[in-house]
Amino acid sequence: MTDFSSAKSVSASGMQAQAQRLRHLSENISNADTPGYRRKLISFQTALGQGEQISPVQVGRVRLDQSDLSTIYDPSHPLADEAGEYEGSNVNLLIELADAREAQRSYEANLKMFDQARNMSSSLMQLLRR
Numbered sequence: 422m423t424d425f426s427s428a429k430s431v432s433a434s435g436m437q438a439q440a441q442r443l444r445h446l447s448e449n450i451s452n453a454d455t456p457g458y459r460r461k462l463i464s465f466q467t468a469l470g471q472g473e474q475i476s477p478v479q480v481g482r483v484r485l486d487q488s489d490l491s492t493i494y495d496p497s498h499p500l501a502d503e504a505g506e507y508e509g510s511n512v513n514l515l516i517e518l519a520d521a522r523e524a525q526r527s528y529e530a531n532l533k534m535f536d537q538a539r540n541m542s543s544s545l546m547q548l549l550r551r
Contacts, residue, residue: 425545427475428538434477435531438465441480442524450517456493456500458510460486460517486511 445461452458464481488511496505 425538425542429535429542431475431477432531432535432538434479436528436535438478438480439524439528439531443521443528445483446517446521446524449512450514450521453510453512453514453517455510456498457490457508458512459490460488460510460512462486 442463445463449460462484464484466479466481467476490511491509492506493509494506495501498507500507
């Protein structure tokens with residue numbers, strides 16, 4: 422029975438990690454036009470337990486993308502320098518949307534695994550009751 426619990430635990434940790442990833446991706450998308458905004462990056466790690474073969478997923482530290490900020494020419498902008506340019510964000514909407522779709526699909530895969538483990542556990546309990 423612990424294998425089913427472990428599978429559900431790993432799937433639930435994967436769903437939590439992907440939900441947090443989606444939160445950061447949505448922040449990036451909403452701040453794409455904010456001057457000076459740096460894209461947030463998130464990484465995943467496995468939470469190693471003692472003697473466990475199956476490890477849940479943990480979210481690593483949130484980092485800021487250190488790639489160059491885009492330069493925008495708009496002399497009428499309040500942040501523009503004497504050349505009429507200011508620094509925009511380093512968010513690429515195409516990349517953010519692709520990452521959001523990947524995170525959504527990963528979330529759905531973890532949800533299906535969770536449901537499958539739950540259904541298998543329930544079926545096993547029904548068989549044992551007979």
